[in-house]
Amino acid sequence: MSEELILRAIDTANVFDSAETAAGYLNPQIWNKKIEEYAQANLILAPLGVQNEELMSKPGKQLNIATGVALTAGSLTETTSITVQKPDFGQVTVTPTEYGGGFQITRKEMDRAFINLVEEKAADAGYALAKAKDDAIASDLNTNAGNSVYVNDKASSSIASTDVFETDAIADAITEIRKDNFDANYLVIHPHQEGYLMKDSQFVNAATYGGREVVLNGEIGKYLGLKVFSTTVVPTATETGITVYKAFVLGPRAFVVATKRKPTIDSKYEPLDRAFTVAYVEDWGESVLNANQICTITSA
Secondary structure (H helix, E strand, C coil), X not given: CCHHHHHHXXXXXXXXXXXXXXXXXXXXXXXXXXXXXXXXXXXXXXXXXXXXXXXXCCCCXXXXXXXXXXXXXXXXXXXXXXXXXXCCEEEEEECCEEEEEEEEEEHHHHHHCCCCHHHHHHHHHHHHHHHHHHHHXXXXXXXXXXXXXXXXXXXXXXXXXXXXXXXXXXXXXXXXHHHCCCCCCEEEECHXXXXXXXXXXXXXXXXXXXXXXXXXXXXXXXXXXXXXXXXXXXXXXXXXXXXXXXXXXXXXXXXXXXXXXXXXXXXXXXXXXXXXXXXXXXXXXXEECCHHHEEEEEXX
């Protein structure tokens, strides 16, 4: 054996490589200093309603909103007195409720963690409050909608898995709202329904017009004059044994959100627990304002 081969030989018994236990003491594990965010829904429903702050930072437990009832007009006959109509009004009542939660982190862990745990979870708390608001509004809109359409003119007793979201149903929903003498401004769909709309050549993506118009949170585009939003807070249900999705077409005053107190995050240190306790709270209420400005679109 040549001297060169001897010099190039590896002593496998004594070589120090990365598999050695001791190598683990020298080769550090690198941790990303930001917790990866979980998937967050587009929180878009609340801003689409009427925003009322008459209760905020002042006494009061309930907001009463008077709603007008239309007057009527008709032909008049000379020498005949005009018939006097008695004005009438309705009322919408909004009662704010506190929503919130809390979490606790020990001081020992705060001293050892390489990230700001309170800051990370405080951001999550803000999302949790917003999610609770959109969920509540979506449920109320679905329950109290004044109009509804099913794709392909189906009914809840006959809808099939092939009755997927399609654009004719959007036109039908707009028509239902306009038949009640209101305009339709917004379309809120589930991401499952979004996939079918995105394949339509008439759909205008938000990126196309976003440079010229204000694009709201969660807005994905425009169709038939409606601003289109996609969010997983759109309700689902089971009908005829399949999962269906309840999209909304909304007018400009379909519902109202009354704010009593904006989101607050309070924290304190508990000496006996040796932990930081954080509470997050928001006080608000919502109600359908005009049921006939709401039309659900049900699809598979």
